[in-house]
Every structure is written in structure tokens, then in C-alpha cells.
Amino acid sequence: MKNSQLNEIVTEFCPYCEKSTKTLHIVKDTIITIKGEKFEVPCEYYYCTICKEDYDTSKSKYDPIALAMEKYNKIHGTNLGNELVIE
Numbered sequence: 302m303k304n305s306q307l308n309e310i311v312t313e314f315c316p317y318c319e320k321s322t323k324t325l326h327i328v329k330d331t332i333i334t335i336k337g338e339k340f341e342v343p344c345e346y347y348y349c350t351i352c353k354e355d356y357d358t359s360k361s362k363y364d365p366i367a368l369a370m371e372k373y374n375k376i377h378g379t380n381l382g383n384e385l386v387i388e
């Protein structure tokens with residue numbers, strides 16, 4: 302999963318421009334720390350080519366924190382839930 306990055310140009314509604322714009326859909330790995338352990342998981346965001354702002358999307362198919370939690374649980378045989386405090 303090293304440097305796995307997917308960029309494609311899509312038309313999305315930009316909250317800054319307040320209209321549909323040509324937007325870069327970016328999927329890249331990010332580091333989430335759970336109880337002092339680092340996990341690399343994919344996260345997804347949009348980068349507007351008009352205003353040069355990036356923003357999250359609620360229709361993201363990746364939930365980085367949930368994915369990191371899943372990895373943590375698998376390694377430690379635990380069943381931590383979303384109430385876990387992320388540091």
C-alpha cells in the first residue's frame with residue numbers, strides 16, 4: 302500500500318465555489334494513530350482545480366479511523382469500538 306495514490310478529474314460540487322467544478326478526486330494513504338500505534342490507511346478527498354481548496358466528502362467510501370481500528374483489533378485480538386479516543 303506504499304504510495305498508492307489515485308487521482309482522477311471529476312465534476313463535483315465545490316463548497317467553496319458553491320457550484321460544480323472540475324475537481325481532483327484523490328485517494329491516498331494517511332497515518333492514523335491508535336493508542337500510540339501508527340496505521341497506514343487510505344483516505345479520500347477532493348481538490349478543486351478552480352479555487353485550489355481541498356475538502357472532504359460525506360460520500361467517501363473510506364473511513365480512515367474505522368479502517369485503522371479494524372487493523373488494531375486484528376493485531377491485538379481486541380474489539381475496540383468507535384468510542385475509542387484517538388490520540
Ligand SMILES: [Zn+2]
Pocket residue numbers: 315316317318319322349350351352353354
Ligand atoms: Zn472550488
